[in-house]
Amino acid sequence: MSVVELSDVVKRYRNGQELIEALKRVDFHAERGEMVTVIGPSGSGKSTMLNLVGLLDTPTEGTVRLDGQDVTDFSEDELTEERRSGIGFVFQAFHLLPMLTATENVELPSMWDTSRDRRDRAIDLLQRVGLGDRLDHTPNQLSGGQQQRVAIARALINEPDILLADEPTGNLDQDTGRTILDELTRLKEDENIAIVSVTHDEQLVDYSDRIVRLVDGVIEQ
Amino acid sequence: MSITELLWRFPSVQMAWRNLGRNRVRTALAMLGIVIGVVAIASLGIAGVAIQQQATANLGSLTDEVMISAGPDSPEDGITEEQVTDIRSVAGDATVVPEKTNHTTLETRDGREVFVGVTGLTQASAMYTVSEGENPDRLQSGALLSNSTAQQLDLELGDPVEYDGQLYRIRGFVESQGGFGRGGRELVLPVSALSEQEYYGSVTIITEDGDQAQEVANALEARFNEGDDEVLSVTSFAAARENVGSFMNTLNLALLGIGSISLVVASVAILNVMLMSTIERRGEIGVLRAVGIRRGEILRMILAEATFLGIIGGFGGALASVGVGLVIFQLVTNDPMLIFSWPSLRYLLLGFGFAVVASMLSGLYPAWKAANDPPVEALRG
Ligand SMILES: Nc1ncnc2c1ncn2[C@@H]1O[C@H](COP(=O)(O)OP(=O)(O)OP(=O)(O)O)[C@@H](O)[C@H]1O
Ligand SMILES: [Mg+2]
Numbered sequence: 001m002s003v004v005e006l007s008d009v010v011k012r013y014r015n016g017q018e019l020i021e022a023l024k025r026v027d028f029h030a031e032r033g034e035m036v037t038v039i040g041p042s043g044s045g046k047s048t049m050l051n052l053v054g055l056l057d058t059p060t061e062g063t064v065r066l067d068g069q070d071v072t073d074f075s076e077d078e079l080t081e082e083r084r085s086g087i088g089f090v091f092q093a094f095h096l097l098p099m100l101t102a103t104e105n106v107e108l109p110s111m112w113d114t115s116r117d118r119r120d121r122a123i124d125l126l127q128r129v130g131l132g133d134r135l136d137h138t139p140n141q142l143s144g145g146q147q148q149r150v151a152i153a154r155a156l157i158n159e160p161d162i163l164l165a166d167e168p169t170g171n172l173d174q175d176t177g178r179t180i181l182d183e184l185t186r187l188k189e190d191e192n193i194a195i196v197s198v199t200h201d202e203q204l205v206d207y208s209d210r211i212v213r214l215v216d217g218v219i220e221q
Numbered sequence: 222m223s224i225t226e227l228l229w230r231f232p233s234v235q236m237a238w239r240n241l242g243r244n245r246v247r248t249a250l251a252m253l254g255i256v257i258g259v260v261a262i263a264s265l266g267i268a269g270v271a272i273q274q275q276a277t278a279n280l281g282s283l284t285d286e287v288m289i290s291a292g293p294d295s296p297e298d299g300i301t302e303e304q305v306t307d308i309r310s311v312a313g314d315a316t317v318v319p320e321k322t323n324h325t326t327l328e329t330r331d332g333r334e335v336f337v338g339v340t341g342l343t344q345a346s347a348m349y350t351v352s353e354g355e356n357p358d359r360l361q362s363g364a365l366l367s368n369s370t371a372q373q374l375d376l377e378l379g380d381p382v383e384y385d386g387q388l389y390r391i392r393g394f395v396e397s398q399g400g401f402g403r404g405g406r407e408l409v410l411p412v413s414a415l416s417e418q419e420y421y422g423s424v425t426i427i428t429e430d431g432d433q434a435q436e437v438a439n440a441l442e443a444r445f446n447e448g449d450d451e452v453l454s455v456t457s458f459a460a461a462r463e464n465v466g467s468f469m470n471t472l473n474l475a476l477l478g479i480g481s482i483s484l485v486v487a488s489v490a491i492l493n494v495m496l497m498s499t500i501e502r503r504g505e506i507g508v509l510r511a512v513g514i515r516r517g518e519i520l521r522m523i524l525a526e527a528t529f530l531g532i533i534g535g536f537g538g539a540l541a542s543v544g545v546g547l548v549i550f551q552l553v554t555n556d557p558m559l560i561f562s563w564p565s566l567r568y569l570l571l572g573f574g575f576a577v578v579a580s581m582l583s584g585l586y587p588a589w590k591a592a593n594d595p596p597v598e599a600l601r602g
Pocket of ligand 1: 020021041042043044045046
């Protein structure tokens with residue numbers, strides 16, 4: 001069963017008088033242990049699709065399923081619980097909190113869950129992405145590549161089934177981007193998770209198990 | 222357990238604390254607004270207390286006294302011995318002091334004459350405070366003389382003064398009391414010294430408190446004055462005290478009202494600061510929501526930020542108010558330590574509580590707004 005699935009999904013935005021159809025009857029799925037890369041020109045609807053997969057937004061029409069469960073009509077609070085337990089995010093701009101150390105940033109998604117102590121897992125994850133010696137550094141003391149690795153560790157803290165990455169290498173040079181992609185590939189296998197990433201970057205294609213081309217809101221096989 | 226460990230148990234509080242540390246200048250300015258608000262509300266309240274205490278002190282023991290003199294319908298030119306007996310029975314356990322008054326001139330050593338009032342009574346200690354010498358409960362012999370007159374005449378304890386051909390030895394010097402008090406240019410003698418007067422000029426009743434004074438006054442009116450007749454003229458200052466009290470309450474409310482306005486202004490400043498800082502951190506809050514932080518958790522975090530501003534600002538304001546209060550009490554009552562009495566401490570607590578509550582209320586809208594921002598929108602910035 002697909003860990004996440006969009007079927008016949010339409011997303012429309014109203015921009016004043018104008019009605020923009022960002023996704024036009026899209027079908028998409030991702031499986032555990034695979035890395036799917038969504039490629040397409042700017043404005044083709046990649047981020048829109050990723051937001052639907054990540055339960056950050058709801059479709060205008062169509063169905064979203066997580067592990068076969070229909071979550072399309074979930075309330076915002078129910079979606080938050082699903083994101084918390086099952087989905088990790090990596091953003092182009094890293095989005096770490098500047099006043100927290102690397103370890104605290106990784107712990108962040110589990111911080112309000114005082115029933116378990118995630119510090120050990122946070123340190124373990126940081127060591128696995130090669131930042132064992134940067135645990136107490138704040139984001140402004142880290143390079144871009146290091147910050148993105150902290151973000152990857154943060155995305156994995158709650159043992160998600162899916163990791164979503166919107167242009168994860170977009171703010172990094174080629175070599176650094178490559179180490180990030182190596183990292184993601186390794187973690188995908190270690191943790192047996194689905195990775196869905198969105199990019200302009202052709203480099204990502206080499207690391208993908210599957211490529212989905214999105215043009216003007218329509219998926220081309 | 223250290224503070225950080227304790228804070229770590231409350232993630233919202235811990236995050237709030239760190240967020241406030243990010244823009245120290247803004248945080249400090251927001252707190253300054255609260256400090257000023259609290260100082261305004263507390264020091265105006267304290268000023269009210271100080272003025273009230275001073276006003277009550279100035280009225281002094283007068284409010285606990287009933288004064289009686291012969292009224293226009295009295296058959297005699299004064300209060301008779303029988304009336305005094307009746308007054309005693311009406312007054313119950315209150316102290317009844319009948320007095321005769323006259324005046325005379327005393328001579329200084331170099332022959333100058335000084336004009337003094339003469340009071341004849343027995344219970345000297347009930348009516349006078351003595352700064353030097355003795356103050357007899359029952360004045361049977363000798364005399365008391367007011368300080369100022371003694372200085373003028375260059376008299377010392379034990380010196381004689383002459384009244385009506387008799388010599389009286391000075392036993393004590395009477396202190397002059399403020400307000401309507403006694404003790405200015407006065408010679409106090411045993412009542413027997415004025416025996417040429419048949420009747421008493423006045424009777425003073427000293428009661429426990431203003432309420433009892435009012436009761437005694439009413440009872441005396443009923444006993445002696447039938448209908449519109451005024452055989453005895455009975456005066457009590459309890460009503461005056463009540464008037465002063467209600468005026469003070471109005472004054473206090475007005476002062477507090479002015480103080481509250483400044484706290485409202487401070488609240489608006491906090492609202493502004495919190496709104497600005499949540500708008501600035503919109504993307505960041507979007508990230509928190511994306512990684513699964515609940516709406517209630519965001520709400521608590523931002524409310525905690527506002528509450529911190531209120532608690533710290535309120536505490537600073539209360540401290541500053543103690544300083545202002547010391548000055549106020551020094552100026553108004555000459556006793557700065559009165560700031561630590563409950564009536565004024567109350568206003569410090571009030572100011573502090575007001576600051577915390579107002580800050581939380583101002584944090585409510587920004588917190589609610591940030592918590593309910595859809596995560597996609599917030600992430601777009
Ligand atoms: N909130 C919104 N309101 C109105 N229109 C929107 C909104 N979000 C996206 N769109 C429109 O939907 C279309 C798809 O946008 P999307 O951000 O998904 O593109 P993208 O493929 O991620 O582009 P890029 O590669 O530049 O990031 C665009 O035409 C965009 O203008
Ligand atoms: Mg995009």
